[in-house]
Amino acid sequence: MTTESNTRPVHYSEFHPRWYRRPVSVYWWIGQRQYLKFILRELSSVFVATFVVETLFQLNALKGGPQAYAEFQKTLASPLIIALNLLCLLFVLFHTITWFNLAPSAMPIRLGGQRVPTFLVAAPSYVMWAVISAAVYWFVISWSQT
Amino acid sequence: MANTITLEIARYSPERDAAPHFQNFEVPVHKEWVVLDALNHIKDQEDGSLTYRWSCRMGICGSCGMMVNGEPKLTCATFLTDYAKQGGKIRVEPLRYFPVVRDLVTELTDFLAKLKKVKPWLVHPNQPPLSEGEFLQTPEQVDRYKQFSMCINCTLCYAACPVVGLDPIFVGPAALALAQRYNKDSRDQGSDERIAVLAHPDGIWGCTFVGECTRVCPKHVDPAGAIQQYKITAVLEWLKSFVTPKGAGVK
Numbered sequence: 188m189t190t191e192s193n194t195r196p197v198h199y200s201e202f203h204p205r206w207y208r209r210p211v212s213v214y215w216w217i218g219q220r221q222y223l224k225f226i227l228r229e230l231s232s233v234f235v236a237t238f239v240v241e242t243l244f245q246l247n248a249l250k251g252g253p254q255a256y257a258e259f260q261k262t263l264a265s266p267l268i269i270a271l272n273l274l275c276l277l278f279v280l281f282h283t284i285t286w287f288n289l290a291p292s293a294m295p296i297r298l299g300g301q302r303v304p305t306f307l308v309a310a311p312s313y314v315m316w317a318v319i320s321a322a323v324y325w326f327v328i329s330w331s332q333t
Numbered sequence: 334m335a336n337t338i339t340l341e342i343a344r345y346s347p348e349r350d351a352a353p354h355f356q357n358f359e360v361p362v363h364k365e366w367v368v369l370d371a372l373n374h375i376k377d378q379e380d381g382s383l384t385y386r387w388s389c390r391m392g393i394c395g396s397c398g399m400m401v402n403g404e405p406k407l408t409c410a411t412f413l414t415d416y417a418k419q420g421g422k423i424r425v426e427p428l429r430y431f432p433v434v435r436d437l438v439t440e441l442t443d444f445l446a447k448l449k450k451v452k453p454w455l456v457h458p459n460q461p462p463l464s465e466g467e468f469l470q471t472p473e474q475v476d477r478y479k480q481f482s483m484c485i486n487c488t489l490c491y492a493a494c495p496v497v498g499l500d501p502i503f504v505g506p507a508a509l510a511l512a513q514r515y516n517k518d519s520r521d522q523g524s525d526e527r528i529a530v531l532a533h534p535d536g537i538w539g540c541t542f543v544g545e546c547t548r549v550c551p552k553h554v555d556p557a558g559a560i561q562q563y564k565i566t567a568v569l570e571w572l573k574s575f576v577t578p579k580g581a582g583v584k
Contacts (some may be wrong), residue, residue, distance in 0.1 A: 206433055215495055222545075289561075
């Protein structure tokens with residue numbers, strides 16, 4: 188605060204002839220845990236999108252026949268892609284958990300005149316997540332065995 | 334004699350200073366003293382020119398909000414002992430993102446203008462005469478808006494919201510929550526008048542759901558929740574506008 192000078196144009200009010208407005212640093216999100224968590228949550232969308240694009244490429248390879256798919260799988264096995272996918276997994280988990288936890292704030296569900304507790308609003312999302320993940324797992328395992 | 338603690342206070346005189354600087358004061362730590370008591374002690378005993386706002390000392394008036402060690406706090410509810418235990422200094426600054434008038438006093442003209450923009454009062458164009466009796470509300474109807482009505486306009490949520498800092502024309506958490514307080518009131522008919530200000534890039538769509546406003550709110554108003562809830566309402570209202578030419582009121 189002491190080192191920053193007031194370089195912005197100042198709009199004076201009727202009552203105060205002069206004031207100080209502290210400029211907001213480009214790095215405002217560093218140094219405060221909650222702000223950093225917010226930025227990481229926003230950034231997680233990039234990794235979610237990355238994985239979606241990768242899946243689209245995978246589907247395209249599948250369309251191209253067994254050879255094209257085998258080649259794509261070989262690309263996926265490279266250490267760089269594995270590292271990227273691990274990073275994507277971490278960010279997708281962070282994205283999912285943070286948004287599921289925020290959902291009750293946006294959806295105040297009322298039953299019998301009372302607001303439903305927040306954990307009960309978030310719970311169905313987690314249950315659905317577990318059920319869909321189990322279904323996908325079952326599909327992949329049973330498909331790979333045939 | 335009680336232990337002492339150092340208060341590092343931001344000082345700014347518009348007549349003398351180009352930018353604020355910090356000044357240290359040693360104050361006694363009493364069990365029942367809050368940061369506001371320490372500021373009053375300094376003003377009484379050490380430097381009468383120290384300038385700050387305060388009134389009720391009991392978390393009702395909302396005028397003693399300041400940054401305490403980088404966190405927006407009501408200084409009347411922030412105990413010195415909590416910081417003395419940590420063994421550190423207490424840095425007291427004016428609320429972040431607001432222009433500073435002097436020392437710890439912020440400029441609120443812009444905030445008050447934003448507040449007025451959302452019409453935070455009961456809009457009731459076809460009000461029946463008093464002889465027909467009062468407006469009755471069930472406990473459930475009161476419960477729908479009560480949480481949002483607890484706001485004391487302390488502006489801590491503005492100091493916590495990075496969008497307010499980055500986009501000064503953003504209407505901001507308290508004003509948007511207060512608009513929801515009236516939108517959800519069964520006696521109010523002003524939601525159609527408020528929607529132009531609320532469902533706007535500088536209104537609810539400016540909010541990126543950082544959620545800090547809710548965390549720092551001393552009255553548990555949950556402005557972030559109010560804004561997200563209104564986002565859903567605004568989308569439904571927009572969809573409804575395709576079906577009904579004039580659109581129905583937002584409730």
